[in-house]
Amino acid sequence: MKRLACLALLLSASLPCVAQQVADREFAPAVSPPAFVEGKGPVVCLDEAHYNFHTLDGRFHAFGALLRRDGYVVTPNRVAFDATSLSACAVLVIANAQPSDADWNDYPTPTPSAFAPTEVAAVRDWVQGGGRLLLIADHMPLAGAALALAAAFDVEFTDGFAFAGVDNEAKAKPTLFRLDDGTLSDHAILRGRNASEAISQLRSFTGQAFRAPGAQPLMVLPAGFVSLHPAKAWAFDDATPRVEVGGWLQGAVKDAGKGRAAFFGEAAMFTAQSAGAERRPMGMNAPGAEQNAQFVLNLLHWLAEPSLPATQ
Template identity: 40%
Template sequence: MRGGQGPVVAIDEAHANFHRMEGQYAPFAALLRADGYRVRAGTLAFDAGGLDGVDVLVIANAGATGERPTPPAFTEAEGAALEAWVRDGGRLLLIADHTPFGAAAEALAARFGVRMGTGYAFAMPDELNLTTTLVYPAEALGAHAILTGRSADERVTGVTAFTGQSLEGPAGATMLLRMPAGARESRDLPTLQALAGRLEQAGETGAGAAEAVEELSAPALPAQGLAFDHGRGRVVVLGEAGMLSAQLIRFPPESGQADRRFGMNAAPGNARFGLNILHWLTGLLP
């Protein structure tokens, strides 16, 4: 699939999307173009021409309006149009990150039988520490063509997610990324920060860690990546968007902090994962 003659991939930009084709998702768009996909911005509502001529629709972190409480990013008419389009053979990659993006996409996801945690998911390497960087080694990956690819060099051997939410799929969905054992989710960032503070205090006093975790979080849903058929179409849902970006955060020299990379430039398996998702959505993988 070379020469830019492949399927058309539209990256949604019509719904206050935080991740856009020329912004956070420019590296992802470049990856797809290098593989022959024709990538364009989606600037129209789904019920007003936004799905015309599109083979794969990518929605990444819609609803970055700053409005609280977070309203749905999509109208009922758009949701109905998109669900019908997928059911009739369309292909959808829906990505919604930590709050507020889960709440913005929650109603749309429900049309496909997906439940969203909507908060900040985290793992606990021990009883006093938490991390929102979730590493999925080979043994945490599901059994799916997206993960095995077409040959040994296309196999996904690991994926890293950078602060997202958890998911639960409909019956028959494959969990591409299984949440770590004991993973939890706090409802918002202030609650997560309060929990981190309580755990630090517990480390000093030797008590109260379990109570803080119970009070300020709930068990996470089982997955952070899902794949399933919907009618004649295909759907992949991810609970974290940064994994398909390639970002660099530079800190002032006086801060003493090292620059931080996250996304495909920090976890090489993520690029293979993203490309295989598109291969499956477009039928190159069974």
């Protein structure tokens, strides 16, 4: 990711060449029935004001298109967060905000926050007053860039890489979350509005592990998972610090005052992309992720209840 050499390929030929991720603009799963009349649903603002790795015209194209087919109004937010800018949104989505447009290997350690303290306070107060937040922050350094904002909601992001193990085979193994093994937690989001929307499996693509005391878990990392914490992104060796994170989270939700917030430690699962010279599917279009698109819809249904203000 982000103008780095494809260090992932040095780890394993089966890991995606993240420097060549492009949106899969042909991925368009059906939405039936839409939750809202076309163009009349709640306003979903996708943050594009913080050097975001994901934008509506870029790698989050499929996310925006999916929500529009469900009736939402999806728009970019390109200004700093304050009471005025947030008032235009029913749901704020932040995906992989960054502190600058520098190469990741030029970032200092620890990773600086992508958000000014006044922005963190504005988002917290907005959610407490009834706003709805979806905060997505991937592996290092993206988790570090969102640490302060997550902490405002008592969520503990970790600026590392979550893998099934430390060898190359484990690093390349798909991360699957299943209802039948307890790595997916029972929740209204997983049940959907009816049986046809029920989720039994999700797939994520590396990401970080986090803890969220008091939140409702959705995606629980299996036993044996480790979080690797290199000095620079993707630069692993035998001395790289590691933490056992089996039982930690990659997805959780919580009520916050009058509002609601959702937190995820992996972003590709919300996208549909082609990766590397072989244009391998990564995201909602990938094998094992067949239910990811429905999960996105279910999650937004939970966040943006029909009682929220819609466009006129």
